[in-house]
Ligand SMILES: O=C(CO)[C@@H](O)[C@H](O)COP(=O)(O)O
């Protein structure tokens with residue numbers, strides 16, 4: 584599954600671009616939310632999700648790179664988010680929030696972790712989540728280079744999900760493109776976030792989406 588990240592899109596044409604990648608076969612749209620604290624950058628809030636909701640039929644997944652995700656969950660749900668992804672780094676015990684997102688809010692829940700977090704830290708929560716997001720760059724900015732050590736981490740994550748929750752999706756985010764996507768798929772990933780490789784592609788976002796879908800399948 585391909586999840587174009589709108590962080591790399593030309594915001595003056597956001598609706599049009601999201602329509603275009605949806606038509607090209609994007610499986611979901613990835614919305615990067617940054618608070619300037621958890622990561623050294625600011626990006627977008629729930630109004631963007633609200634604006635995009637009528638534009639696409641595919642799920643909108645919100646990647647919350649924020650220190651205090653609990654403050655924002657309701658707003659994103661009201662705006663139309665389908666999946667809420669929170670970072671393990673800011674949750675000493677993510678279980679109450681995972682439960683809240685699933686039961687009270689009725690949405691899908693993802694747990695993300697940075698490249699310097701031991702993969703085993705997510706193990707106790709795998710059985711309760713829909714998606715594990717293995718960051719393949721340090722979060723905060725689009726357009727960074729894929730960290731090669733991520734492949735070994737993905738293999739570990741795949742082995743852990745096989746034991747605890749084979750239905751749990753394994754998502755990769757950061758530096759995913761034509762050169763890195765097949766390796767990530769072989770290592771166990773099945774959801775691929777791509778920002779610059781889609782919206783910055785020479786061939787245009789629609790063709791790039793189709794190319795990435797084909798490469799991920801090989
Ligand atoms: O969460 C993040 C960055 O923190 C990502 O979702 C980026 O937006 C991916 O951009 P590319 O590396 O694909 O350009």
Ligand SMILES: [Fe+2]
Nearest residue numbers: 615646756776
């Ligand atoms: Fe992201």
